[in-house]
Structures are given as C-alpha cells and as structure tokens.
Amino acid sequence: MNPFEMVAVIVVAVMIASVLRAKYSHRHHSLEQSPEERAETLRLRQEVGELKERIKVLERITVEKENSLAKQIEELRDDR
Template sequence: MNPFEMVAVIVIAVMIASVMRAKYGHRRGRLDGSDSTQETAETMRLRDEVKQLKERIHVLERIAVEKEDTLTRQIEELRDR
C-alpha cells in the first residue's frame, strides 16, 4: 500500500466515524454512561438563575434611568425659577 492510499483510507475511516458519531449522538468525555437527568436538572437550575439575574439587571437599569430622569427634571425646575 503506497502512502497516498494509506492517507485516503484514514480520511475515509475518519469520515465514516464522524457520520456514525453524529447519527448516534455520541458525546465526547462521557465515559460512565450515566443518564442525563443530572445534566438536565443542572441546565434548568442555571437557566432559572440566568433569568433571575436578567430580571435584577432590568430593575437596576430602570432605577438608574429613573434617577437620571429625576435629576434632570429637578435641574430644569431650578433653572425655571
């Protein structure tokens, strides 16, 4: 077998392995074969945490803008006097 044929065989083998992995959903780094309920629970917990953090950021942004508007309004009232 010459080097070109060997490279071609390796490329074909890797392509077949990639297609099989994609088809059967094999993930890297998963050796114990445990079910994904822990991962699903962790994902849901993290999504809830992100949602709560986004709500807090929204409230903080509203407070910052509200104070800025109030300050601007007070300055304008002082100028009008």
Template sequence: MNPFEMVIGIVLIVTIGSVVRSLLGLRGDHKGNEYAVHDRASDDRLVEEIRRLRDEVKVLKERQAVIERITVEKESSLEREIERLRDQ
C-alpha cells in the same frame, strides 16, 4: 491460520467486545482509552443543573432590567430637578 481466518477472528473479537461493553453499560472516554460506567443519574443531575442555571439566568436578567429602569428614572428625575432649580 491463513490471513482470511485471522481477519475474521479479529472482527469477531471486536464485535463481541463491543456487545459486552454495551450490555454492561460501559462507554468509551473520549480523552483516552478508559471506560466509565454510564450513569443515568448523572445525566439527570446534569439536566437538573442546566434547568437551574437557566432559571438563575432568567432571574438575573429580570433584575438587570429593573436596575436599568431605576437608573433611567433617576437620571430623568435628576434632569427635572436641575431644570426646576434653573427656573427658580
């Protein structure tokens, strides 16, 4: 076998392996050479989790705004009460 045939053989083997992996739904793990089955359901779960976390952050920001408003109102009402007591 000459070097040209060997290179063609290696390229052919790698190409066939890539095609078979894609047909079986396998994808490479970037942390190693392990392969995992690509699970569409896990992607859907991740999207749902992201959506849920965004909604939770939105609710928490609204609650923080309410707490800030209450705090400011209490401070201003406390100042008014102090001024009222001074005026007496």
C-alpha cells in the same frame, strides 16, 4: 460610567462566566444528559432568567433617577 451601569456590567459578566463555566466545565462523555445534568441545566437557566430581570430593574432605576435628577435641576433653574 455611573455606578448603576457598572453594576449592570458586573452582573452580565458574572452571568456569562457562570453559563460558560457550566457549559465547558465537564467533559461530554455522551450526548445524553443525566438527570443531574438536566436539573443543573434547568437551575442555571432559571438563574440566568433571574439575572436578566435584575439587570432590567437596575437599568430602569438608573434611567428613572437620571430623568428625575434632570427634571429637578431644570425646575431649580426655572425658579430663578
């Protein structure tokens, strides 16, 4: 596993842990959410969206670097 994949795995693990912690950290005393809970839910959803975007960027960077490196190696082989 290369470093970029490891970073992606760590980000996903943190994202899942934060969602689970937010979901199960408080007791459900009522079915209605308070305004504070709604604000926290919105904040967490935005954070998850941002983390997903970061993962996409990391994946794109990883693929581009691998493809670029492979092309450079092939060019060096062809020059011989």
